[in-house]
Amino acid sequence: MRKHQLYKVLFFLLIIVLIDRSLGLMVSKLALKYKFDRRIELLINNQIDKDILVLGSSKALNGIDPQIIENKTGKSCYNLSYSGSNIEFHETILDLIILSKNHPSTLIYCIDDPGSLIKFDGIVVYRKEELYPFVYNNEINNIVSQKLDKSILASKISSVYHQNVNLVTAIKYLLRGKEVPDYEINNVDNYGANIMIGHQAKHENMKFVNRKFVYDTKYENDEYRNAFTRILAKCKGNNINVKLIITPSFVSSTIGFRDRISELSKDTLLVYDYSNQFTNNELFYNYEHLNKNGATKFTSLIADELNL
Template sequence: MKQLIVKIALFVFIIFLVDKPIGFSISKGIINRQYDQRIELLMKGKVRSDVVIIGSSRSLNGIDTGELEKNLNNQTAYNFGFSGSNLNFHESIFNIITQVYQPKTILLVVDDDDAFKVNEKAIYRKDKLFPFIQYEPVLNEIVKNSSKSYLPSKVSWLYRENQNMFEAINWVFKGRLEPDETTNVNEFGFIPLSNEDKHLNKLVDRNLSIDYSPQKEQKTFIESLIAIVNESETMGIDLYLVRLPSYKAKLVGFNDRLVEIVGKNVPILDFSNELQDRKYHFDNGHLNANGAKSVASLISKKLNP
């Protein structure tokens, strides 16, 4: 019995010794492999902007953050929009940022009719968080939103980083990932889209109005929005909900629904009826570089006292 316990203890001790360097190597490899380093910059203290933008690709491509910073009075701005992400993921990004520092202002871009509904194009982007799991705020969010276990992740670095193993090996053989339209961020965390409107469905009847229907709304998305609102209030962060212009039929009643959910104290910056010209749009849901620049100017007018 004694022999067994001693050997098991020794075995666990050796595993513990070997585990950390392997986990550390994977962590180094996977972070180096990423082209989009925004979370890493945040964690390293290199992003401490006053105004932070959170949302999906509509915010990543839809607000020219450099232009916004230029137009703001002595305030810096940074974009933490992630393509294909939903409100649960936005809540995680909010939590990660606010665990690191407290921005003065957060602009949460709300995806209009898709914001509270299941959409296969907008998911919880675990893949965007896993590379940075070595950081405690990121681990906390992954544990909350997946079956990754907290305690083993604290005990074993290898277990904590294991999801990144193959990509870390890929870094050894293939180096850093090539930038693509979802990762090629500039120094302000923004990705401009081309000014061509060839992706636009020009047949959309812009004069048509559609009433927003709360049917099929998911409780989990509403809870995420409420959590962001409550946390912002507690921390003294100025939170704005932003609706960006789109090249679609007008959505009527969505602002009322937002007020119903978050109350009247959260300002809604509604630009959904602005920039109606085709020249501002990349496709029906996303602004191009022109549109993003113009929206930045519109937002700055609202934010500047």
């Protein structure tokens, strides 16, 4: 190949690289601008430095108010729970906590009865879409690539490929502007919590549901169970004190579930079972979630435990 032809090829490749990098950067910035809940960004940028962190699904997100814990204990607190998230996603959030420069002294880990160990497809899931806008972070990019069976090598070579999960979000930003937070899902406050007022529509006259479900390990999901034991091991290895909390519901607890959680923790941790602590519908937003009245009362009980 003649020298001037080689120059043309190199110039063409340079243009391709510049276009790829420019498009990838644009998609990344637009996706970040669209995102309302940016707690993960705070976490990976070492901007969450708290004594106590709360981890779990929507029950923890809606039911634990860190401001009350701060007021009652004098210790700083932040909520890193996500609606509809499964235990494998909780482990990912814990991994990001451990990778950050700031480790909490205490982790309030909220257990869902029985959703923490039993798989409910479409209801409790790995919330990978929460990670998408932050794939510029190598650790998160590796996690997302594995979950989507994407080539990590290709994501490092091509910026457009790297950011392809964010293309739809970028387009949404161009068409609609910033994401409007969902009142029930991600309307997080400055403490990372999403505390709701009143009742969900058609739940104003709820009656306590007394069921007789018995926990059966044959329905347990192996990956979920393993994730639970890893969470406890990682906390122990990083000197993070764990408070295992079974959150309140307006439905009777599963018989034997608390004992199973104690068994998996090898009886080394206390399991604080608040599953049927409240039977007043004025404290519940719906059958599974507390409203502001309930969250205030529930969080106060947890704060009292932390003060012991």
